[in-house]
Amino acid sequence: MLINRLSYLMILLGTGLFFICFDGYISYYVFLLSLALPLCSLVISLPGMLTMRVRLFLQEDGSIARARKGQSVPLRIEARSPWPLPSGQVRMRLTVENSLTGGTRQEHLILTVGGRPLLLEHALHSAACGLVTCTISKVSACDLLGLFALPISLRGKNRCSAFFFPLVYSPALSVQPSRSPDSDGDRYSQTKPGDDLTELFGLREYRQGDRLSRVHWKLSQKTGRMLVKEPSLPLADCLLFLLDLNGAGSETDLLLDVFATLSSFLLQQEAAHRVGYREGQSLALLELCEPEDARPALEAVLSAGGRAALPPLRREDLPRGVSHVLYLCCTPDTERVRFLRDLYPAARFTGFCTGIELADSNPGFIPVLPGQVPETLNGMVL
Structure with a gap:
């Protein structure tokens, strides 16, 4: 808009000099026309500017979109006005935020709306998993010359979200059929x-x-x-995943790839398991028995946000009869590891952390490195 105003001032200066230097009716009319142009543009555009409406959505029904990280989903921005004459440009700021990594980026978009509704499709993608939220703000409608702007009240929907799920790899895995020695017998699902x-x-x-x-x-x-x-x-065996997301977003993204891969394999083998993660200030436990349970569980974990370190663990909050504890963390918590080993002395323990040095200083932990998740999990027995 600043460029348009500077351009108009140059035009006004030129017509003013023409009026001063040239003695004739044509210079007078040209100068008057240059003075009247902004007013005419505002009069023609004002009804469209006042009735302009902008809507942001991913799905027509308003539901949350879902995709794997690295994929893209179409983000749609619709601008419309009942005014039949052409309106000026619509300017807005689009903010995209990933709740898991905390990353935020902003884009400035410009739409030119005519007599018909304008639909702009924008590819939304994320290199990391998480709940990605898109918001449009600072929306303004300009006149045809781009000299005046009016803010648009966002009465419609100006926010939408999309889940980007972790990647699921296909390493060579197997399930150990043995029953937990400290189990009192078969457990039964409370939900299915x-x-x-x-x-x-x-x-x-x-x-x-x-x-x-x-x-x-x-x-x-x-x-x-x-x-x-x-x-x-x-539920004969109980495999317990504990997600201690106490690091940066990139580290958490790696750990969720590990969890999604292992959980997907277990569900394919009809091996029920549980996952514990931080929800608010408490520990939440979800039971996964069928492949249909994977998506709601991942959505719950991703909705918890980044840096969701586990709260202090209590004996009464954890299940009994656990045969295998899988502790996924960015930085191992020695007190928490000791508590888990004492609570489940007969269960196997496997830890995952994001760093070779951390794994070397914490026995029983497997380092997870970027781009090496399949190689890390290959040959593992659950």
Whole structure:
């Protein structure tokens, strides 16, 4: 806009000199026309400037977009005005922030809106996983000459988000079938039914194809509805992931690649496991039993934000019967490691950290380096 104003001043100076130096009607009319141009431009553009609306979205239905890191999703910016005549440019600032790494970048966009709605597609991508939030601010509409600007009130949606998930590699992994020595027996899922008829998960209404042998006849007679007994899902082994994201965003990104790869393999092998991470000021535990559980778990971890170091661990907050503890951290916490080893003396312990020096000074830890996640996990037994 400053360039447009300076250009107009040069034009006004030239027409003024022409009016002073040339004695004639044409110089007078040219000078008057140069004075009237800004007013005419504002009068023509003002209705469109006042009725301009801008909307930012990733999905038409307003839902959160999802992609793997390194991929891109189309970010759409729509500007429209009911004024049939052409309006001037729409200027805005786009801010993109990754909650995991804390990285922020800003872009300044300029749209030229005519009589029809204008839709701009902008490729949104992220080199690191995380919850990426896009916001538009400082939106202003200019007249046709770009001399005047009015701020646009963002009554519509000016913020949208996208999940960029960690990469899932395919190293050679295997699952150890042994049961945890300190387990009291089979555990059962509290969220999903299974096929173990010795343990009742719950009751539901009869559906076409259900076996009559599973109908709870007494309760069905009392309630007047045919109720079917759902068996429980046994969880023989308990692998526990603890995400201690106590480092920089790039280090956390590496650890989440490790977790996503191991968790994906376990779900493919139908090996249930749990993951603990920081949520607010407390420890949150999620149970993953089926491949469909992977995405909600990753979204919950990514929504927790970066530098989400684990809170102080308490014995009552952690599950029993753990056969394998996998502790993922940027910098090992010796007190926390000692607590976990004391709490699960019969369980195997595997630690991952982001640095060779840290792994050398902490026995039992495996260093995770950029670009070497598949090689690091290759041959591991879970």
